[in-house]
Amino acid sequence: MLKKRIIPCLDINNGRTVKGVNFENIKDAGDPVALAKRYTEEGADELVFLDITATNERRKTLTEWVSLVAARINIPFTVGGGIDSLLTAQEVIDAGADKLSINTSALARPALVQELAGHFGTQCVTVAIDTNYVDGKWKVFSHGGKKATNLEALEWAKIAADLGAGELLLTSMQGDGTRSGFSLDLTARIAAAVNIPVIASGGAGCPADFEQVFTQTAATGALAASVFHFGAIAIPELKQYLKSKNIAIR
Numbered sequence: 001m002l003k004k005r006i007i008p009c010l011d012i013n014n015g016r017t018v019k020g021v022n023f024e025n026i027k028d029a030g031d032p033v034a035l036a037k038r039y040t041e042e043g044a045d046e047l048v049f050l051d052i053t054a055t056n057e058r059r060k061t062l063t064e065w066v067s068l069v070a071a072r073i074n075i076p077f078t079v080g081g082g083i084d085s086l087l088t089a090q091e092v093i094d095a096g097a098d099k100l101s102i103n104t105s106a107l108a109r110p111a112l113v114q115e116l117a118g119h120f121g122t123q124c125v126t127v128a129i130d131t132n133y134v135d136g137k138w139k140v141f142s143h144g145g146k147k148a149t150n151l152e153a154l155e156w157a158k159i160a161a162d163l164g165a166g167e168l169l170l171t172s173m174q175g176d177g178t179r180s181g182f183s184l185d186l187t188a189r190i191a192a193a194v195n196i197p198v199i200a201s202g203g204a205g206c207p208a209d210f211e212q213v214f215t216q217t218a219a220t221g222a223l224a225a226s227v228f229h230f231g232a233i234a235i236p237e238l239k240q241y242l243k244s245k246n247i248a249i250r
Contacts, residue, residue: 003248004214005045005221006235007199008228010035012051012081015065017229032065035229037072042235045250047073048169048223050101050128051081063095070096078126078169084112086119093120101169103128104142107149107156110163117164125167126199127160129153131186132173138186145173154190161194168198169223175203177226182213191218199223207233207241214247 010017010032017032036047049069051062066079079092080101089100100120106113106127116125130145131138131153138153157168170190172183182203191198199221200213210222227233242249 066095113163122166172202179205188217
């Protein structure tokens with residue numbers, strides 16, 4: 001059995017870490033380099049860096065910030081935002097990323113998943129799925145949650161896995177930033193439907209939320225941002241709590 005992973009997320013806008021609620025009302029959350037260093041020292045298992053406006057602004061990921069963060073950490077490092085080709089992917093890898101996260105570009109051209117997996121290996125490719133509950137269905141959204149697609153989350157998850165994604169980063173927009181708990185039913189259904197690791201994201205508010213997502217779903221990772229950035233949960237205490245519940249933690 002894979003040990004569970006605790007993964008802080010740095011959402012980056014203009015070189016600063018930011019966080020909102022339901023993908024709206026973005027607020028400053030600190031310096032990404034300082035936060036990355038702190039999370040590494042606290043025992044985070046991995047780190048995710050998402051340049052949240054790169055796609056909407058039609059530009060590449062801020063690779064200079066990727067390099068600055070990569071130089072301060074020694075844990076697996078996933079980077080996303082504006083990666084739409086082998087060329088832009090190589091630039092992000094060269095800047096220090098271990099894994100690539102793609103979202104809008106994969107929806108626009110699913111073959112990109114195959115291309116990246118073929119070139120870098122499936123272990124380097126994370127397909128991020130932003131989904132919201134609309135009219136009784138979990139619909140997939142692109143462009144940083146701004147545009148609805150016709151795809152349902154479960155359908156897209158299966159397609160992405162078949163195309164060669166090494167893992168899925170599943171974000172419930174409904175739960176994002178609310179600290180009301182992960183979307184357990186959604187996560188459980190998707191994690192059960194694919195044979196690759198699934199990272200749950202959106203809604204973490206307390207240690208019990210992490211316990212629930214690890215015991216009630218097959219998610220192998222749990223990602224959070226605001227609860228870590230603003231000190232509501234400390235990673236060492238969270239890991240100790242999960243160990244006390246007999247959950248296998250790295």
